[in-house]
Amino acid sequence: MWFDNLGYEGSDAASLTIHVPSSFYRDQVQQRYSPRIEHKLKELSGNPIAVEFIVKPSELPVDAPPPKKQQVAVRQEKIKPPHPQLRSDYIFENFVIGVNNSFAANAAYAIGRNPGTAYNPCLIYGGVGLGKTHLIQSIGNTVFLGGSGRIVYVTAETFTNEFIQSIKNKTNHQFKNKYRSVDVLLVDDIHFLQNKTETQEELFHTFNALYDANKQMVFTCDRPVAELKHLTDRLRSRFERGLNVDLQPPDFETRFAIMKRKVEEKNIPIPDEVIDLVCRNITTNVRDLEASLTKLIAYSDLVDKEISVEVAQQQLRDVFSNPRQSNITIEMIQRVVADYFALSAGDLKGKKRTKAIAFPRQVAMFIVRDLTEYSTTEVGLEFGGRDHTTVMHACQRVESRMKTDPTLEPTVNHLVRTIKENNAKA
Numbered sequence: 001m002w003f004d005n006l007g008y009e010g011s012d013a014a015s016l017t018i019h020v021p022s023s024f025y026r027d028q029v030q031q032r033y034s035p036r037i038e039h040k041l042k043e044l045s046g047n048p049i050a051v052e053f054i055v056k057p058s059e060l061p062v063d064a065p066p067p068k069k070q071q072v073a074v075r076q077e078k079i080k081p082p083h084p085q086l087r088s089d090y091i092f093e094n095f096v097i098g099v100n101n102s103f104a105a106n107a108a109y110a111i112g113r114n115p116g117t118a119y120n121p122c123l124i125y126g127g128v129g130l131g132k133t134h135l136i137q138s139i140g141n142t143v144f145l146g147g148s149g150r151i152v153y154v155t156a157e158t159f160t161n162e163f164i165q166s167i168k169n170k171t172n173h174q175f176k177n178k179y180r181s182v183d184v185l186l187v188d189d190i191h192f193l194q195n196k197t198e199t200q201e202e203l204f205h206t207f208n209a210l211y212d213a214n215k216q217m218v219f220t221c222d223r224p225v226a227e228l229k230h231l232t233d234r235l236r237s238r239f240e241r242g243l244n245v246d247l248q249p250p251d252f253e254t255r256f257a258i259m260k261r262k263v264e265e266k267n268i269p270i271p272d273e274v275i276d277l278v279c280r281n282i283t284t285n286v287r288d289l290e291a292s293l294t295k296l297i298a299y300s301d302l303v304d305k306e307i308s309v310e311v312a313q314q315q316l317r318d319v320f321s322n323p324r325q326s327n328i329t330i331e332m333i334q335r336v337v338a339d340y341f342a343l344s345a346g347d348l349k350g351k352k353r354t355k356a357i358a359f360p361r362q363v364a365m366f367i368v369r370d371l372t373e374y375s376t377t378e379v380g381l382e383f384g385g386r387d388h389t390t391v392m393h394a395c396q397r398v399e400s401r402m403k404t405d406p407t408l409e410p411t412v413n414h415l416v417r418t419i420k421e422n423n424a425k426a
């Protein structure tokens, strides 16, 4: 990321000058790499050579529209300590645009440029690992680097915890003030608010206050708001106001572009055939792509082997055939498990706690946790609004029972197979 934008400017016997696109870059590169560059220069030339930087703004005008497809969008121009709640690498510049995400990315970019005007509020939704947090934080970073205004980024979970804490500590007034006095409010993962009625109420009032004051709000959610079951109607209607944009899983071309970029960022020689192999086999989301890259790099580091197609095939065997790769849903699992035990999916979600229902329910929860990425909180919600501890307990029960009951493991395996087959057909 840093080196892409540097260039050779000139040199003499004692110094080397590199041009950088902004003073922000200069400071970053100087801090992070100057000693290493100088060390290398000395190694190569045998003499101490000082590295100097000169700021040469890039050709790209600051107000250029976001470059289309698979390119970067914003350049950082200011020297500023990073925003405390935002990751400084979650910027548009590092976000690869493809057909799957261009609507969301362009909307986010426009909001970052002109908060509080066109798309307010905005809600970005999509599955895990597709870039929601990256985009919402990129908005924050753009506004932040652009200058003024108070930007608050918070996950819905933190918002909830702070709210509960403020009631306990009788500091609710400060809490309200904090959130109602911001210029840009970014709330990540609002699906977490399900069933948290009082927090929803609080956010509802925060929303109204900010909305009336034309302050920008952006939310993210793991599914369309209409599909959140445990949300008050009035808060739902607030989220649905404004622009709702989705993130889809990246197609092959975009996956390839993303991987290629990450490989270049890490500056590790990985042949295109390997990138191709990984991108053909990992189709779910960017987080899974990143994880496989990390695994390959770690492997090649530890055993000091080059990353070849063979190495990738062998090292990523599990990931390539991993059921998490698929789009198995909780509903699908409930259906298969209910069928098997001659129950209805409604029974699994219902209140009854008779043994004939409770046990299949536990098995279903266990399989959900095994085959999907849903958190225990989310699983609980899909099983009739149960608490996450109930889910944890269910999984432990099934696991320990598998050790004592020799018929259980084959049953679970059979169910898992059926689910995977159903999913492959779907």
Ligand code: ADP
Pocket: 094, 095, 096, 097, 101, 126, 127, 128, 129, 130, 131, 132, 133, 134, 135, 258, 286, 287, 290
């Ligand atoms: P989500 O919040 O939707 O679960 P994240 O924003 O955390 O997903 O993204 C997961 C990882 O994938 C992050 O490291 C993010 O930087 C990266 N990522 C996602 N989409 C892209 C993209 N289009 N280009 C580059 N990196 C991406």
Ligand code: MG
Pocket: 132, 133, 134, 188, 189
């Ligand atoms: Mg996220």
